[in-house]
Amino acid sequence: MKKIYLLPIIMLLAALPACDFGSINVDPTRQSDANPNEILPSAIAQSARNILSIGGRVAGTVVQHFTGIEAQPLSYTTYLIDEQTLSVFWETGLYVGAMKDCALLIEKAEAENQPYYEGIAKVLMAFNLGIATSYWGDVPYSQALQGTASLKSPYDTQESVYQSIQGLLDEAIAAFGAEPVIGGPAGDDLIFGGDPGRWQATAYALKARYLMHLTRRNPGAAAEALMMMENAFQTAAEQPTFFFGNIDNESNPLALFGKERPQQMVVGDFLANLMISRNDPRRSKYWFVESGRREFFSLTNTELVWGQRSSPLALITFTELQFLKAEALLRTGEEGKASQTYTMALIHSMEENGIPSSQYNAYLAFNAGFSGLSTFEEKLERIITQKYVALYGQNPTEAWADYRRTGFPKLEVPPNATSSFNPSLVIPERFLYPISERTTNKENYEAAIQRQGGHLMDVKLWAFE
């Protein structure tokens, strides 16, 4: 009798070392997979948040849209931006946040033949990759986002990352040209409700932006960008805007920071003085003064355009696109058109801030066009400086890229700046790679640092060198 009882036990024990866990680790109360329409909303929302969450706040402080006056924001102003500062942004904002969603979406959309999902995911991937490479230069992409198949991703050179961005956008443009299929994006597309035409126009606009990032590297960048702009959107109503909600859970990240961390960050002196000196009518839309502080957020001051919880953010605005166009025209020798387009960009900025022409006409009289300017550099400075003002609250990352490739506006290193992470005390050229990469992906991290000649904030990125 004993043998009969023992046998199954012995068999069971013998089977144990070889067994996989089967479905034992699958929680039947949870969804084990997600459909594209369940992934897309979070990919879009996280991408929009990435414009002005901590990455945007730090970049915005570097370009002096903001000044930190206490706690962590003060550290950004004093250049105490260390390997820890953007670690979480790299992780949950970019790679494991929006980019992981995009990678999943691309995989599913390609498998299920859903071209519009594929297109949107590729646009968003390119957009987030644009943030990553403009902050850190060489970043993982071509061999990244493969999950357990490769836990340690090598870094691509910045040059190849920009090629990947253009490639993704080209593939997206092609995907949006496909015939519609059943089950495509609709209400889950929180930006365009599934409209492939609008997305295609956005892809062209982003192509133009990332081409213009490389004006120092690619002599044909401006001409190519102008071609892309022909197919980009032509009105502000068509820009890829994400609308935030007027409650904390749905809030614009900048406003939420202002609410949760009062009296730590204010509008930067450089930006404010620039606007005050020109009597800029957008001032009251950007800040109000309380106890000597230029506050960028208020729950009650509804005049602030970019400091509301419901303030929208766009992947790229029509105003930015117009400034890019003006610069590209200037670079291709079309001075007259460049001057006109620049003035139009300035007017668009006034209008998106809700300023009536009666209030901005006086300003235009002194700031529109290229009158009084003779050299290319002077004209470029005027375009980029006005673009810098216009990008406030909407995209400090682009203002920083502009500064690094053009040197405008003429920022000065704050008197408080410290040199531990920026030995030559310049306006930062890049961020340090995150501590999490040093501790989890060391070989690739070190190879990337060595290839770029360091990663402290005074090391120029390939794109802007």
Added chain:
Amino acid sequence: MEAEVSAPSGFIVAPVNAGEIVNEGIELMVGINPVRTTNFRWDIDANFTQFENTVTELPEGIEQLSLATFSALSSLIVEGEPYGVLVGTAYQRNEQGQLIIGADGWPLINTEQIKVGDPNPDWIAGIRNSFTFKGLRLSGLIDIRQGGDIWNGTKGVMDGLGVGEESGRDREVTGFVYEGVTESGEVNTTPVDFANPANGASGIKWKRNGFLGLAEDNIEDGSWVRLRELTLSWTMPKLWFNNVFLQGATVTFSGRNLWLDTDYSGVDPETNLRGDTNDTGWDYFNLPNTRSYTFSLNLNF
């Protein structure tokens, strides 16, 4: 355990079978009875624990496991280091261990976080003395902890806000020259003022290194000697209860945490931010131990 993995993989953590740890040390317990007469008795019970632990192996491809993380400090499991080693922001030093001083006279911060402390004590001991005289009993427990680093984040933040003791005491210091060398290797001679408003926020010693301050600046020795407990009890003579309904009565008066001797600058080094967890040595506005007194009357029917 959950190990942090490189985010570009698409994941932040992966479950791994954690590595190996070696604990070596001694534990001693002694009970002696130096005096014993008919009416009086003195007992001493003592214990002593001394051990060293070292993480000897981590899963392949994993360089560290994190037990807890703040921006300036982490409790980590790292091969070759004690369990829960404190790694955080620190000053830049050359191979001789000298501080590297920037052109402005202030010491530079290391670009990478490094080991700043070991929260594990060198040894701990407890000594209980009990004296019994007829129905009276006096008993006291002395706890000793030697070593074990603590990160005093409370001090870091309070000094940064200008309300800590050190920032109050030293704010008038001017012309201080840090001992160290410049980046080119020469002896530093550039003086700094600890808190000159004219130099802005980064001209203030306690503010220039960030909200939490530099972890290295706030690591302290967590040694202590404390009177954990003192109890006086009196059991009333049995004679008294011959003709009453009670059979006996005991009155006890006791106190806990009555006395503490430590060099730790915070309230009490016996504390931990996340309570009874594996990440030890964190003081960040923690509630201190409470001192309590108890009176009790025990009646036997």
